[in-house]
Amino acid sequence: MAAKGTRPRTRIQQKNTSAILDAALDVFSANGFRGATVDQIAKAAGLSKPNLLYYFPSKEAMHQTLLAGLLDTWLAPLRALDPEGDPVEEILSYAGRKLEMSREMPRESRLFANEVLQGAPNLEGVLKAHLKPLVDEKAAVIAGWSADGRLAPLHPYHLIFSIWALTQHYADFDVQVRTVLPEIEAGDPFPEASRHIETMFRKMLEPGG
Structure with missing residues (x-):
């Protein structure tokens, strides 16, 4: 429902907004914020620059909209780590969810990585206000276990x-991964990656392992 005092967006407005954000995600994830231009995004969206604007x-508005929409999705797997669950299985499940996100959302992973590599100018406040408290909370749970x-x-x-480094690597360095792997695995590196990550972390996590 539209906010009070505003008109609901038409179907074409919804379609264009979705196309713009999808194109912006492509351009930002490939070029970073600084390397992206409004012209590139308009061309990828199939719209004129005035229509996009x-x-x-601005490109800042598109970038911030994408980051805001990504945050809850990005933090959801860590939020799901259950203090009442089996410690090893909870952590393995978290790693598995993060790897699956790299498979399903590689552009979003690269968008986030590019933002952080550039000093997180649009995310620094969010990282301090949302990411750090959540990591502190779950780190305390893990320390207790x-x-x-x-x-x-x-x-x-x-x-x-x-976990972040191992799982997000498959999205952020996809070209390198697929170039280096044997041809039989390069088409889909994720099944073997999943088995490897689970085996490695299980050995590291289990008491007396």
Whole structure:
């Protein structure tokens, strides 16, 4: 439903907005914010530049809209880590969800990575206000599991960083992954990646492993 005092968007307006954001995601994920231009996004969306600017007044507006829409999705797998669950299975499930996101949302992963690599000018406040408290909360859960002997001794923050690095690598460095892998795996690296990550983390996480 449209906000009070505003008209609901027409079907063509919804279609154009969706096309613009999809094109912007392509351009930003490939070129980063600084390398992207409104002209590139308009061309990818199949719209004139003036038509695009009717919907979004600047590339900053498109970038911020994409980042805002991505945040909840990006944090959802970590939020789902259940303090009452089996520690090893909860962490493996988190790693699995992150890997699946790299498979299904590679452009979004690269958008996020490009923003962070550029100093997070549009995300710094969000990282401090939303990401850090969530990581602090889940790191405390992991530390508690480890202290109780339900996980091997480990540093909870670096464990989370390791999961990010291993899973997001398959999206952010997709070309490198597919170039280096044997041809039989290069078409779809994710099944073997999933088995490898689960085996590695299970050995690291299990007490006495």
